[in-house]
Amino acid sequence: MSATGIGATVRRKEDQRFITGKGHYTADVNRPGQTHACFVRSPHAHARIKGIDAAAASKMPGVVAVLTGADLAADKLGNLICGWMIHSKDGSAMKMAPHPALAQTKACHVGDPVAVVIAETLAQAKDAAEKVKVDYEVLPAVADPAQAQSAGAAQIHEVAPKNTIYQWQLGDKGKTDAAFQSAAHVTKLDIVNNRLVPNAIEPRAAIGEYDSGTGHFTLWNTTQNPHVARLVIAAFIGMAPEHKLRVIAPDVGGGFGSKIFIYPEEVVALWASKRVGRPVKWVAERVESFLSDAHGRDHVTHAEMAFDREGKVVGLRAKTIANLGAYMSTFSSSVPTYLYATLLSGQYNIPNIHCEVDAVYTNTVPVDAYRGAGRPEATFVVERLVEVAARELSIDPAELRKRNFIHQFPHQTPVILAYDAGDYNASLRKALELADYKGFAKRKRESARDGKLRGIGLSAYIEACGIAPSQAVGSLGAGVGLWESAEVRVNPTGSVEVLTGSHSHGQGHETTFAQLVSERLGIAIDNVSIVHGDTDIVQFGMGTYGSRSGAVGMSAIVKALDKVEAKAKKVASHLLEAAEGDIVFKDGKFTVAGTDRSVPWGDVALNAYTAHKFSGQELEPGLKETSFYDPTNFTFPAGCHICEVEIDPDTGETEIVNWTAVDDFGVLVNPMIVEGQVHGGITQGVGQALLEHAIYDKDGQLVTGSFMDYCMPRAHDVPSFKVDVTVTKCPSNPLGIKGCGEAGAIAAPAAVINAITDAIGSEQIAMPATPQAVWTAIQRGNATRKAAE
Amino acid sequence: MYAFTLHRPSSVRQAANLLAKSEDAKLLAGGQTLIPTMKQRLASPASLIDLSLIEGLSGIELRGRSIVIGAMTRHAEVADSPIVQENLPALTELAGEIGDPHVRNMGTIGGSRSGSAPPS
Numbered sequence: 001m002s003a004t005g006i007g008a009t010v011r012r013k014e015d016q017r018f019i020t021g022k023g024h025y026t027a028d029v030n031r032p033g034q035t036h037a038c039f040v041r042s043p044h045a046h047a048r049i050k051g052i053d054a055a056a057a058s059k060m061p062g063v064v065a066v067l068t069g070a071d072l073a074a075d076k077l078g079n080l081i082c083g084w085m086i087h088s089k090d091g092s093a094m095k096m097a098p099h100p101a102l103a104q105t106k107a108c109h110v111g112d113p114v115a116v117v118i119a120e121t122l123a124q125a126k127d128a129a130e131k132v133k134v135d136y137e138v139l140p141a142v143a144d145p146a147q148a149q150s151a152g153a154a155q156i157h158e159v160a161p162k163n164t165i166y167q168w169q170l171g172d173k174g175k176t177d178a179a180f181q182s183a184a185h186v187t188k189l190d191i192v193n194n195r196l197v198p199n200a201i202e203p204r205a206a207i208g209e210y211d212s213g214t215g216h217f218t219l220w221n222t223t224q225n226p227h228v229a230r231l232v233i234a235a236f237i238g239m240a241p242e243h244k245l246r247v248i249a250p251d252v253g254g255g256f257g258s259k260i261f262i263y264p265e266e267v268v269a270l271w272a273s274k275r276v277g278r279p280v281k282w283v284a285e286r287v288e289s290f291l292s293d294a295h296g297r298d299h300v301t302h303a304e305m306a307f308d309r310e311g312k313v314v315g316l317r318a319k320t321i322a323n324l325g326a327y328m329s330t331f332s333s334s335v336p337t338y339l340y341a342t343l344l345s346g347q348y349n350i351p352n353i354h355c356e357v358d359a360v361y362t363n364t365v366p367v368d369a370y371r372g373a374g375r376p377e378a379t380f381v382v383e384r385l386v387e388v389a390a391r392e393l394s395i396d397p398a399e400l401r402k403r404n405f406i407h408q409f410p411h412q413t414p415v416i417l418a419y420d421a422g423d424y425n426a427s428l429r430k431a432l433e434l435a436d437y438k439g440f441a442k443r444k445r446e447s448a449r450d451g452k453l454r455g456i457g458l459s460a461y462i463e464a465c466g467i468a469p470s471q472a473v474g475s476l477g478a479g480v481g482l483w484e485s486a487e488v489r490v491n492p493t494g495s496v497e498v499l500t501g502s503h504s505h506g507q508g509h510e511t512t513f514a515q516l517v518s519e520r521l522g523i524a525i526d527n528v529s530i531v532h533g534d535t536d537i538v539q540f541g542m543g544t545y546g547s548r549s550g551a552v553g554m555s556a557i558v559k560a561l562d563k564v565e566a567k568a569k570k571v572a573s574h575l576l577e578a579a580e581g582d583i584v585f586k587d588g589k590f591t592v593a594g595t596d597r598s599v600p601w602g603d604v605a606l607n608a609y610t611a612h613k614f615s616g617q618e619l620e621p622g623l624k625e626t627s628f629y630d631p632t633n634f635t636f637p638a639g640c641h642i643c644e645v646e647i648d649p650d651t652g653e654t655e656i657v658n659w660t661a662v663d664d665f666g667v668l669v670n671p672m673i674v675e676g677q678v679h680g681g682i683t684q685g686v687g688q689a690l691l692e693h694a695i696y697d698k699d700g701q702l703v704t705g706s707f708m709d710y711c712m713p714r715a716h717d718v719p720s721f722k723v724d725v726t727v728t729k730c731p732s733n734p735l736g737i738k739g740c741g742e743a744g745a746i747a748a749p750a751a752v753i754n755a756i757t758d759a760i761g762s763e764q765i766a767m768p769a770t771p772q773a774v775w776t777a778i779q780r781g782n783a784t785r786k787a788a789e
Numbered sequence: 790m791y792a793f794t795l796h797r798p799s800s801v802r803q804a805a806n807l808l809a810k811s812e813d814a815k816l817l818a819g820g821q822t823l824i825p826t827m828k829q830r831l832a833s834p835a836s837l838i839d840l841s842l843i844e845g846l847s848g849i850e851l852r853g854r855s856i857v858i859g860a861m862t863r864h865a866e867v868a869d870s871p872i873v874q875e876n877l878p879a880l881t882e883l884a885g886e887i888g889d890p891h892v893r894n895m896g897t898i899g900g901s902r903s904g905s906a907p908p909s
Contacts, residue, residue: 123790126830287829 005519042107045700062124097157111291202253225543296370339374457754466551466635501541502553522588547739652775681744860899
């Protein structure tokens with residue numbers, strides 16, 4: 001390992017600019033002649049739009065235009081789409097309702113944009129937006145997914161009777177039910193996976209610009225995947241042909257999934273820029289983020305796990321209602337299906353699994369992928385079931401897990417996935433050791449002496465990352481391939497630019513990708529630049545989500561580097577006057593095997609461009625190669641997290657006193673960055689478990705619509721984490737990487753709730769386990785115990 | 790935020806006069822609640838009377854068995870005060886945990902008391 005190669009703890013190259021305020025975000029972009037957009041949003045969850053009177057607003061100072069859904073319809077722009085087809089059990093296609101960028105006949109959630117005011121200044125746009133009179137006929141609304149399909153519920157879209165988008169299933173129902181019938185023990189749980197607001201630190205933003213001279217559009221946008229944004233806006237919205245639309249994602253300050261999707265505001269900014277003939281800029285305010293960024297989770301599940309007499313799991317079945325909100329967001333359909341039910345085998349050898357998922361419309365903000373996307377929901381189901389079962393069967397939770405672990409690889413689960421490598425015992429063993437599991441009983445007694453309740457909870461999670469083999473996802477309904485691209489451009493002086501289809505919005509690609517190049521070519525890490533996020537500069541790429549940039553994005557770079565090395569060897573063979581097959585490339589030098597004759601990297605790069613030493617007809621000058629890498633399998637990061645809590649029974653306040661995380665991410669490129677990802681992921685998971693909850697009232701108003709009432713985790717909510725790894729190399733990609741971006745958020749909620757329920761001796765606690773919820777559960781438990789006496 | 794007129798009186802008497810004669814005026818202490826509310830267009834006072842230039846409204850002193858804390862005393866000053874620390878350590882702890890350093894350096898104990906919002 002070199003000092004800056006794979007496995008080295010290299011400080012992040014990008015941090016100097018980020019922490020000194022020199023990042024360049026979409027909001028920092030200002031275009032000559034730019035105007036500002038303010039959206040008029042529906043204050044009602046469900047309302048027919050009977051008319052919009054923009055006369056007064058249009059006369060306000062500085063107003064350039066007021067545009068409505070009718071104007072959008074007049075320009076014949078297409079609807080926003082969901083790009084993953086799911087079929088119901090009966091074979092029918094999912095019921096995708098029209099989603100115009102500006103509502104046309106009715107508004108379907110609070111925050112649904114119905115008009116936009118374009119003005120010289122933002123203040124003028126806001127003033128005028130208040131004067132737009134929308135004549136609403138308020139309709140009954142439904143916000144609770146469990147109520148959406150009931151007979152009396154408000155009907156949101158004509159195409160979807162009973163608000164049902166699809167009724168999907170995975171696994172063998174007959175075999176699973178049979179396994180339950182002959183089971184010795186069945187554990188049952190009702191689970192609500194609470195709805196979350198992503199809250200990236202940088203709010204979404206968009207600047208649209210139309211060049212009437214060339215007919216070209218440019219969109220600066222806070223996106224995790226600029227090429228996919230361009231494809232959808234060109235091919236489905238019909239804004240412009242793909243080659244006349246440039247999407248630029250400059251520095252992006254956090255995404256967590258919420259910036260994957262194509263949103264109304266960016267479409268409107270582009271469209272309006274042509275309408276008004278000037279650039280149009282929009283930057284979300286935090287309240288707008290709450291009302292328009294795709295939310296996460298929101299599942300209602302009944303799940304059961306069946307055991308034989310030896311404590312072996314013989315079956316798992318689950319029924320889930322997934323709330324997809326008012327419209328189907330870009331990848332929403334895949335989250336509660338192929339990213340959820342496929343993970344219900346967890347780390348365990350479960351012969352029979354059956355899962356049914358009903359996806360429903362409600363009058364709420366659309367729901368889509370959020371850090372983990374389906375996999376946290378699956379892990380919560382599996383790890384809660386195992387933990388509760390252990391308590392019911394009086395088997396130590398660690399022992400019950402061990403008894404059911406998968407030991408042989410590859411392992412085909414009954415729910416599509418084929419796990420390729422792992423050692424679940426190793427991560428469990430190491431985590432138990434680091435957490436001093438054996439000493440817990442003593443710590444519990446000590447806490448009891450202080451009047452505190454202490455609990456410990458495990459979460460042995462697995463995820464499917466490195467998304468994903470294109471053919472496989474195509475057969476499951478994906479509208480796109482999920483390969484990744486890279487171009488390695490060697491300059492005449494030997495420095496290198498890597499153009500990657502991945503997109504960094506906090507992950508540190510500028511460092512980790514450069515580490516790969518530094519190691520492979522033996523050049524200084526500072527001689528490598530990573531270029532991403534501009535469709536005019538970078539070849540088509542699929543972007544960053546699903547912990548895919550290391551496993552898929554870097555693999556594409558490896559393939560391009562292979563080609564660069566092969567070409568460079570040809571150049572070197574001319575310089576060294578030796579046969580190409582005799583050239584060995586190592587430590588930045590090309591050597592004739594078995595001799596001391598060598599030529600350094602820089603000379604080869606220069607000669608590739610001067611082309612003086614070889615015939616330009618026999619060997620093309622230049623040194624630049626492109627590769628598209630399609631993975632052969634998902635990757636399967638897995639590990640064991642142990643959370644230990646101490647609860648004050650008088651206040652219900654939970655303090656996380658210890659956290660141990662032992663993860664198997666395969667090969668680590670930069671252990672420091674991996675550790676940071678684990679810290680951030682756990683903290684987000686703790687947020688879900690203890691603090692965060694997007695609550696809608698029965699009328700569909702988001703009552704937790706700001707940081708005043710939606711509680712984000714802060715530094716003091718988490719302990720100092722004990723983080724360690726075990727390593728089994730991922731066999732399906734050249735670097736052996738599995739991915740680490742989502743693991744913490746996937747593992748954490750179950751660990752926290754398992755610890756809390758252990759402490760209070762009751763399973764009846766929903767997320768977020770606020771002090772009030774915990775206190776109430778303790779009181780209820782006390783009352784039940786008293787009644788029993 | 791809507792347009793408003795900002796007054797910066799230098800005495801309590803001036804401030805009281807301004808308050809009496811302006812319609813829909815609000816007193817501005819640390820602005821930790823009022824300014825965000827105005828930014829969200831949820832409040833639109835015609836004028837603000839900024840109290841920060843008035844001498845004598847802030848400070849902490851021990852008078853017999855009482856600690857007298859001026860209404861314009863910032864949370865950070867309360868948290869750092871040896872008088873408070875010695876005589877009312879619970880208040881030191883409380884003031885030191887309000888918001889973040891930004892909030893504590895601007896927000897005032899008087900403003901928090903007048904606002905009476907749980908998070909203030």
